[in-house]
Amino acid sequence: MKQKTSYWLVALLMVCSVVFGGLTGYFCAFYHVKSSQKTFEKEMQKEMTASIDENVKKEASTAAKNAVKENMKSIQAEASNQKLSVDTVYQVQKYDAASKQTTTEYETLPKELVGLDRDETDAYCKKYMSSLPVQEYLDGLQSFGVVAFAKDRLIVKKIYDSSKVTYRYYLIAIDGEVVVYYGDKNTIYEYTGIETKNLTTEERTQLKKGVEVKDENELYSILENYSS
Known part of the structure; x- marks a missing residue:
């Protein structure tokens, strides 16, 4: 009888061991799956967040560029409607490359500029450079352009470099x-x-x-x- 009972106990222990081992394997597998799922979800969330951030950045960049373009169009449109007059303050900035100094002078607006808009003033500066007055040539004028344009104030800049004058x-x-x-x-x-x-x-x-x-x-x- 005792021997029979021992057999049953051994069998029961074996069954319990198998069941316990199965449960342990199941829980380990379940934990691994859950852990992998969480890791996967985190990675997916990161990718989605990065993708969303990138899209937001692109949208923001596009919006900013469009805003700048619209602002430039507005400024250009406003400038084109403005024309210089005899009352326009004419401010001339002169940069000397030799001394690396800039001086500012206020002069009477040249009569050729009266009534011109921004584009026409730019064209005047280009024409001026293509046919320099002799003194400007001797002083080494290298560049002449508009810095700021408004109907009440015109600021231009002239850059001089006398070392560029090889013969007088x-x-x-x-x-x-x-x-x-x-x-x-x-x-x-x-x-x-x-x-x-x-x-x-x-x-x-x-x-x-x-x-x-x-x-x-x-x-x-x-x-x-x-x-x-």
Whole structure:
């Protein structure tokens, strides 16, 4: 009887062991699945959040760009409706590249600018640079443009660099006479009265092509040589 009971106890223990082992495996598997599911959900949430943030950033960037464009259109439209007048304050900023200093001067608005809008004023500045007054050339004007435009105030900036002026005078023969031009080659500085027939063949050849003269000292040295 005792032996039989022992068998039943052993069998019961084995069954309990199997059941316990099965339950343990089940709970471990369940925990693993739940853990994996949570990890998956977190990763998905991160990706969704990142995607949403990226979309929000794109939308915000697009909105900002559109706002800037609309603002620029509004400013341009407003500027196009404004025109300069004789009462416009004309402020000229001059930057000297050599000293790296900027000075501000208030001048009378050039008559050519009266009645112009912003686009027409920009065109005036470009035309001015394409045909510089001789003094502006000699001072080394390199750039000229509008800084701020309004019907009551015009601010422009001029940038000068005298080191860019490689020669200040230009000699050439015209109708048998040596004529001195400024370095712009458009403005006559002096009719010398020196006849080219009295010069050497080499000097006449040089004058036919044009002679670039660095400064006033070199100019009078050359003219003295032609006269001797």
